[in-house]
Amino acid sequence: MIIRQLNPTDAEDYLSIRLEALKDSPYAFASSYEEERNQSVEKYKSSFNTQSNAITFGAYEDSQLVGVVTLVKEQLLKLSHRANIVAMYIKPEKRGYGIGKALVSHVIEQANNINSIEQIYLTVVTTNVSAKKLYASCGFEVFGEEKRALKFNNTYYDEEHMVLYL
Known part of the structure; x- marks a missing residue:
């Protein structure tokens, strides 16, 4: 397996896996397949071509994109x-x-290599037990829960907010 930052030549593969994610796990993302x-x-x-505040990484097996994750750096001075x-x-x-563990x-x-980043946040749907275990195994801690954070097909999903202090 190879993990690397995605570049413009990966855009088609990324769009494909992104749409698959939204179809496969609609409750896990704020965005929807329809959107x-x-x-x-x-x-x-x-x-992927610009130096933005977001860096997307992909996990490749046999030249197939099998996993993705994006790190988004806050831009406001007090949140930097x-x-x-x-x-x-x-x-x-x-x-x-x-x-998943390798990607996280x-x-x-990578965040440790960016001098200004001191903490990393994420949210995870409370019913996604395997993801919660993954994040906890990487050192993330729950600091809050948001009731009814997402609504999909008339069902509400709560989310846990997690943080890792570097």
């Missing part, structure tokens, strides 16, 4: 010591093989 299905590959080519993990997804058939560990390592 993103018409996104263009150009959007991701552009975002913080970053957020978003858009984490591992293909269902690849779960349980350590890919890689993001933590």
Whole structure:
């Protein structure tokens, strides 16, 4: 397995796995498949090409993108010591093989290399037990719970807010 930062040539693969994630786990993301299905590959080519506050990493096995995660650095001066993990997804058939742990560990390592980042935040749906275990095993701690954070198909989902102090 290879983990690396995605670049414009990965945009098509990223869009494909992103749409799969939104279909496979609609309760786990604030965005929906319906909202993103018409996104263009150009959007991701552009975002992977610029030096932005977001860095997306991909896990590759046999040249296939099997997992992704994005680290978003806060831009406001008073929040510039913080970053957020978003858009984490591992293909269902690849779960349980350590890919998620490798991706999160890689993001933590990269965040440690950015001098201003002191803490990393994420949110996880409370029913996603395997993701919660993964994040806890990487050192994240729950600091709050948001009731009815997401609503999908008339069902509410609570989210836990987690933080890792570097």
